[in-house]
Amino acid sequence: xxxxxxxxxxxxxxxxxxxxxxxxxxxxxxxxxxxxxxxxxxxxxxxxxxxxxxxxxxxxxxxxxxxxxxxxxxxxxxxxxxxxxxxxxxxxxxxxxxxxxxxxxxxxxxxxxxxxxxxxxxxxxxxxxxxxxxxxxxxxxxxxxxxxxxxxxxxxxxxxxxxxxxxxxxxxxxxxxxxxxxxxxxxxxxxxx
Amino acid sequence: xxxxxxxxxxxxxxxxxxxxxxxxxxxxxxxxxxxxxxxxxxxxxxxxxxxxxxxxxxxxxxxxxxxxxxxxxxxxxxxxxxxxxxxxxxxxxxxxxxxxxxxxxxxxxxxxxxxxxxxxxxxxxxxxxxxxxxxxxxxxxxxxxxxxxxxxxxxxxxxxxxxxxxxxxxxxxxxxxxxxxxxxxxxxxxxxxxxxxxxxxxxxxxxxxxxxxxxxxxxxxxxxxxxxxxxxxxxxxxxxxxxxxxxxxxxxxxxxxxxxxxxxxxxxxxxxxxxxxxxxxxxxxxxxxxxxxxxxxxxxxxxxxxxxxxxxxxxxxxxxxxxxxxxxxxxxxxxxxxxxxxxxxxxxxxxxxxxxxxxxxxxxxxxxxxxxxxxxxxxxxxxxxxxxxxxxxxxxxxxxxxxxxxxxxxxxxxxxxxxxxxxxxxxxxxxxxxxxxxxxxxxxxxxxxxxxxxxxxxxxxxxxxxxxxxxxxxxxxxxxxxxxxxxxxxxxxxxxxxxxxxxxxxxxxxxxxxxxxxxx
Numbered sequence: 001x002x003x004x005x006x007x008x009x010x011x012x013x014x015x016x017x018x019x020x021x022x023x024x025x026x027x028x029x030x031x032x033x034x035x036x037x038x039x040x041x042x043x044x045x046x047x048x049x050x051x052x053x054x055x056x057x058x059x060x061x062x063x064x065x066x067x068x069x070x071x072x073x074x075x076x077x078x079x080x081x082x083x084x085x086x087x088x089x090x091x092x093x094x095x096x097x098x099x100x101x102x103x104x105x106x107x108x109x110x111x112x113x114x115x116x117x118x119x120x121x122x123x124x125x126x127x128x129x130x131x132x133x134x135x136x137x138x139x140x141x142x143x144x145x146x147x148x149x150x151x152x153x154x155x156x157x158x159x160x161x162x163x164x165x166x167x168x169x170x171x172x173x174x175x176x177x178x179x180x181x182x183x184x185x186x187x188x189x190x191x192x193x
Numbered sequence: 194x195x196x197x198x199x200x201x202x203x204x205x206x207x208x209x210x211x212x213x214x215x216x217x218x219x220x221x222x223x224x225x226x227x228x229x230x231x232x233x234x235x236x237x238x239x240x241x242x243x244x245x246x247x248x249x250x251x252x253x254x255x256x257x258x259x260x261x262x263x264x265x266x267x268x269x270x271x272x273x274x275x276x277x278x279x280x281x282x283x284x285x286x287x288x289x290x291x292x293x294x295x296x297x298x299x300x301x302x303x304x305x306x307x308x309x310x311x312x313x314x315x316x317x318x319x320x321x322x323x324x325x326x327x328x329x330x331x332x333x334x335x336x337x338x339x340x341x342x343x344x345x346x347x348x349x350x351x352x353x354x355x356x357x358x359x360x361x362x363x364x365x366x367x368x369x370x371x372x373x374x375x376x377x378x379x380x381x382x383x384x385x386x387x388x389x390x391x392x393x394x395x396x397x398x399x400x401x402x403x404x405x406x407x408x409x410x411x412x413x414x415x416x417x418x419x420x421x422x423x424x425x426x427x428x429x430x431x432x433x434x435x436x437x438x439x440x441x442x443x444x445x446x447x448x449x450x451x452x453x454x455x456x457x458x459x460x461x462x463x464x465x466x467x468x469x470x471x472x473x474x475x476x477x478x479x480x481x482x483x484x485x486x487x488x489x490x491x492x493x494x495x496x497x498x499x500x501x502x503x504x505x506x507x508x509x510x511x512x513x514x515x516x517x518x519x520x521x522x523x524x525x526x527x528x529x530x531x532x533x534x535x536x537x538x539x540x541x542x543x544x545x546x547x548x549x550x551x552x553x554x555x556x557x558x559x560x561x562x563x564x565x566x567x568x569x570x571x572x573x574x575x576x577x578x579x580x581x582x583x584x585x586x587x588x589x590x591x592x593x594x595x596x597x598x599x600x601x602x603x604x605x606x607x608x609x610x611x612x613x614x615x616x617x618x619x620x621x622x623x624x625x626x627x628x629x630x631x632x633x634x635x636x637x638x639x640x641x642x643x644x645x646x647x648x649x650x651x652x653x654x655x656x657x658x659x660x661x662x663x664x665x666x667x668x669x670x671x672x673x674x675x676x677x678x679x680x681x682x683x684x685x686x687x688x689x690x691x692x693x694x695x696x697x698x699x700x701x702x703x704x705x706x707x708x709x710x711x712x713x
Binding site: 009016019024027079080116160169 | 587
């Protein structure tokens with residue numbers, strides 16, 4: 001074999017390898033499915049850089065008897081599904097200046113919408129196992145989540161809460177979770193802050 | 194120049210080859226086609242259903258389901274999902290989610306819905322868990338036999354075995370559930386024709402003794418037993434019990450007639466047990482409740498929680514489940530001794546009882562009143578007081594209430610005739626009682642309010658699980674807040690518990706009087 005030929009073979013191999021690597025990277029980017037995680041929006045670094053929307057979230061009144069609507073900044077997301085997810089994630093976060101009605105450790109596992117305008121909010125099991133119990137406390141928790149979605153995501157009429165990926169009989173023994181629920185402001189006191 | 198061009202060409206060629214290889218490698222995990230196709234059996238057809246096995250799960254394409262079962266598909270570009278519609282009801286699916294929303298309810302699927310471009314794949318269980326509830330024909334998936342049966346078809350399970358190679362060779366065929374069998378012998382084979390639409394038969398027995406083969410016949414309801422050319426005249430004896438039909442085939446050697454001993458005692462052919470009557474199926478699908486009674490003869494008291502379900506807990510460790518039981522027992526003593534009304538508790542010890550079991554007990558005992566006792570919890574220790582709840586209906590429940598829906602169901606009864614029974618759907622049982630329940634709640638609030646502290650919202654309506662299935666006026670009482678230290682102490686005390694029991698007793702007395710018309 002001549003040196004010339006050997007050189008060309010080497011060049012050829014190098015070129016082929018470069019093309020292969022480039023194609024590999026490009027295909028990986030195209031094919032990797034986007035996994036829906038919960039509070040990915042909240043991981044945004046500086047608030048100034050990520051666009052936000054103002055949303056109404058629900059927290060406990062100081063006397064613990066009702067809910068109050070509180071206006072907060074929630075990261076902007078594209079489309080009702082992503083925005084709904086961001087809203088629920090924000091509602092689930094423990095808030096420093098507010099009293100949360102969400103049991104500690106509750107995370108959002110999934111959020112999806114049907115074309116009928118029903119949202120499904122899949123929460124981790126802490127929402128049930130860490131709940132203090134009691135009909136009134138359950139109603140406040142559910143009301144906060146249902147209202148957060150229906151108030152801020154206009155296309156959503158009803159919300160069904162799932163626990164750990166499954167339909168649940170009740171949240172913590174009292175309230176029936178087996179069907180989607182509508183916005184209910186009966187437990188909300190009118191003081192938007 | 195030439196060598197350079199050659200190099201360039203070979204580079205491009207190799208790159209293209211690599212591209213192709215990478216595309217194959219990067220694609221979905223390797224898909225396989227199952228060895229035995231899934232067969233769809235319907236009244237007029239028998240068709241294979243194309244399926245794919247991906248990652249150990251057998252999937253079927255929604256397009257194939259649409260063609261075979263007549264459903265329509267619509268992709269939802271905005272939400273990225275797809276809707277499967279049959280007549281007026283639909284199922285919503287999202288890619289990569291292992292669940293389906295079926296006419297508003299969520300069902301789990303064993304594996305996620307997959308989407309490859311325009312092609313949607315769902316696990317086989319989609320057919321039974323998601324489609325069957327909205328479909329107008331029965332969908333029966335028999336995985337082991339690779340059959341998908343559509344409609345009320347009789348497809349009995351058929352198993353066969355060779356009992357003795359002999360000669361004489363004996364084979365037994367068992368058919369479950371029983372079916373009518375006619376047999377004929379012709380041209381070296383026995384043909385069994387069954388009085389059904391199709392056979393669920395995994396067997397294909399090879400040769401043994403004087404029997405060459407046993408396998409499915411040419412028609413979907415036939416079985417053929419191929420006899421060796423050197424066999425004598427076979428004997429076929431069919432018998433049936435309530436559970437199965439048995440066909441015993443004896444094949445002797447030629448010129449060695451079979452002895453007179455019959456294989457088993459013959460039983461009279463089964464009375465039309467093979468087909469499932471449509472009425473029985475429909476009735477089983479509904480829960481049957483008798484119509485409501487008048488008067489106050491039986492009261493069911495439901496001590497909330499129990500067993501592993503502790504309920505709310507006070508800071509001093511008081512458990513809701515214990516308090517509810519104590520108050521329930523006090524109340525029972527009061528009512529039984531002073532009103533002479535029968536009282537039943539949904540639990541009289543520390544055990545877990547599901548919401549439906551509690552309502553079922555009340556329904557089965559034909560109770561006239563259902564009261565559930567609980568203790569409340571709040572995020573703040575200052576919240577205190579009793580609250581009374583009755584059921585809040587959702588839209589469907591409201592419609593049912595307005596229509597005062599009660600379907601008459603015709604059920605077969607012993608003796609051969611049928612009887613019309615007023616039946617109410619389980620999850621709408623409380624709907625027809627909501628107004629009286631509201632009145633009951635009002636009385637409870639009145640009487641409790643006269644004796645114990647009341648909460649911030651003394652009277653509420655809420656979608657409470659335990660009340661849903663109760664087919665009588667019902668209410669739930671949150672007696673006090675366990676999260677309030679003072680109230681926790683009170684709930685432990687005899688005096689407070691007696692006060693609660695007395696108040697509820699007084700409300701029941703007034704309720705009975707209202708029923709009997711002596712009060713306005």
